[in-house]
Amino acid sequence: MATTNLPLNPFVSNRYHFGMLLGVADLDTEQGYHRGKGWLHNAWMHGPGAVWGLAVEVTPDNNEVVVHPGLALDGNGRELHVGERLCVDLGRWFAERRPEDLDVTEDADGSVRFTVHVRLCARQCLDRPVPAVSETCSGSDDGTAYSRTVEQALPELAAGPAPERPLGPYPRLRHLSGQIGTVAPGDLLNALRRAAALDTIDLAPEAGPGALFPVDGDGCVVLAQVDAHLQPGQDRWTVLADTTVDNAVRPAHVRTATIQELLFAPPAAQPFLATAPEPPRARDADLTGTHLRVTFTRPLNPATVSPEAFTVTALRATGWTTVAVTEAVPDDDGTAVTLTLRAAPRVRPVRVVVSGAGPAPLLSADGRPLSGSEADAVDVASGADAALLITATEGRS
Structure with a gap:
């Protein structure tokens, strides 16, 4: 399937009128408006992170890194859906596609160790070719054109450990949340409003004010870190059993209903919090x-x-x-x-x-x-x- 870019314009929409002649550009505008609105909301209001599933594991018997079904949002607000297991042959990747900046340590027995992180990336591909008029009103030459665009989520391996996750935007709000115990209750709401107002003023797209989305680049989401141990063989590298996976390095989203319950449920309804050690008295x-x-x-x-x-x-x-x-x-x-x-x-x-x-x-x-x-x-x-x-x-x- 050939790759493509989907139409995207969240601030221009069609204005239909009776008898209006619709063409490809009009239909692209219709799709690009609604798609752009959704992605823009996801990117700025939620940010990148796993929504459900997407567990990563290594299966030494198959020599593979496996990404299980799930859903995530990437840095550009796109929904990344994995409907069935996706696999990467780790030994073949190391032999044929390892990047130059991969830090590899060789053991005395010839085996190698290295660390990579697994990313999930958005890809759009064309599918379902159908007969089409390739040159309108110019001899009516018949041809074929793709009639579907498929949004895919594909895993890839990147050199090195998973990037450290900074605290992110809203520094004033984060400071305030750590100082709530010293803010008088009557002043807390005003302090919250002021911090939120100033923090949002400082926000801007990485690529500059003209860009739509917060991140500059492919927006891929980190899912896991793999500390790999490979053994050379006659015709391939084999993944050894002590290769480990850390799924906790990923960003993740929590449902708003759960956040509400964590904020307002009584301690008795929060057994995890209730078991936290009490202070000394x-x-x-x-x-x-x-x-x-x-x-x-x-x-x-x-x-x-x-x-x-x-x-x-x-x-x-x-x-x-x-x-x-x-x-x-x-x-x-x-x-x-x-x-x-x-x-x-x-x-x-x-x-x-x-x-x-x-x-x-x-x-x-x-x-x-x-x-x-x-x-x-x-x-x-x-x-x-x-x-x-x-x-x-x-x-x-």
Whole structure:
């Protein structure tokens, strides 16, 4: 089948009138208008990514890289549909079509190792030739012409690992999403609107303002990375069993309904999110002489435990007085810290403030900052101080 380019013009449409004579250009305009509108929307509003399926695997028995059925959008908004398995002979590709920039390592036994990534690319081909008048009103010479255009999605191998996926456009919005915990709720909507407005002003097609689509080039979608190991033979290269495929390098689209549920469903309806580890919290405190022991719900990172992370005060007749902390020693399991005070408080209550915010908060072993006390059950991603009150003259509060 011969290749072709499909008509594409999302901003020019026919204006039909009674008795209008229609020709090929008019029909191309009709198709190009609707096709262009759809592709333009897909490219700018969704971007490239897999929609469903398209798993990639290597079958050493057949020497092939296999792309399974599925659907994707490419960088130019085109729908890439694979209706049946598509295969690339990896050994033959290496022998006949490997690019010059492919980095190949040779083992002592003569086998070779290299990394490629699998891309899915749009191709348009002509099909179904039918009799046609090749020269209108010029002798009426009969000929044939293709009557169908077939949109195909074909895999290809490209040298090197899959390209790193940058965060992409909208830097202000991405910054805002990471700072939501520090933005006052009343200001968040205005901040969101402002960031979105400024980010969209900065967007432009890679090929310049005159281009229709965001990417400049073929817009192929990366599906997987293949770390290949091939063994030479008499007449071909054979794929070895330790060749691996990573399908997680691809961009992917998530249904809007799913995004809505992730944003607004209660935590109980989100078992994956509900299993995320909770932040550490201060549990309780007890005071005996000059030793004050504070316990926590989760092990702490010992590097963050210091006297500066604790503030101890005692209520005297003249008001709250600071009691100096000279040493802070975590237990072996990290769930408790024993403070040594410069002097034993002889009055009650005694208040202990444990740092979860500020420049030097206590962190859990997995890096989450202290989020208040267990009794308050707060969950502040950026951390919150915990305040514990000791009212008994000796022992636990």
